[in-house]
Amino acid sequence: MINIGVFKFASCDGCQLSFFEIVEEILKIGDINISFFLEAQSKNRFDEFDISFVEGSISTPEDIELIKKIREKSKKVVTIGACATSGGIQSIRNYLNYKEILEYVYPSPEYINSLEKSHPSSDFIEVDYELRGCPINKKHLLEVINSFLLNKTPNLPRYPVCLECKIKGNPCVLVLGKPCLGSITVAGCGSICPSYNRGCYGCFGPIEKPNIEHLQEIFKEKGFKGDMFEDILTSFNAYNRTYREQYEKES
Ligand code: SF4
Ligand code: SF4
Ligand code: SF4
Known part of the structure; x- marks a missing residue:
């Protein structure tokens, strides 16, 4: 029996919904038990987990305690979506004055x-995937669920959207x-946005070694308004480590 947990932190719940879309396929895999999934079931048990899936960004002191507890109880931890892997849209605040934002919002x-x-x-x-x-x-x-059950690396793209x-x-x-961020953004969406004649805005986050400076130069040459790097920051993966390091280098 494979025991799975699905956890939510600060997020819109959109990524968890993917589980509902593949529930039949999951059941076909075999002896799988989902013992913790607050969005899907009323009876939940915080147990030992073979795989824990984590949605959402860590945004409160309690979140830090819980994510550490999940790590202790899980053989594998997989973070799902821009919020969990890169801080999400809500990490736009990371580059602004926190106190001022608090006073403005609340x-x-x-x-x-x-x-x-x-x-x-x-x-x-430590996150496994x-x-x-x-x-x-x-x-x-x-693919991730199957791969972890088979003890192999998920076969997902590492190349950019441009390909x-x-x-x-x-x-x-x-x-x-x-403006299009396809050359520095990891593929997997089927290049949806350029297929509909609009630029990629980077929702899958950066490839392993994105040439940000080069794209920045192209944006300048093209005369796009605003600062390309700021535009990346103020989108879905604002606190991704790669973007963070680039930002710190620039500031
Ligand atoms: S990554 Fe996007 S869809 Fe997923 S929880 Fe965060 S905001 Fe929602
Ligand atoms: S439209 Fe964007 S993703 Fe497509 S090739 Fe051009 S830069 Fe790359
Ligand atoms: S913004 Fe997201 S969905 Fe659109 S092309 Fe870029 S990575 Fe794909």
């Missing part, structure tokens, strides 16, 4: 006990004058 900020920054789980625990996307792709989730885009024969929207 009438009584003294009652708020959140962390100054929104973190990926990997800031606090990061599944990217906002939201994740259900086929990728199934998928070219295979599809899309005209390059960047060449045609629209």
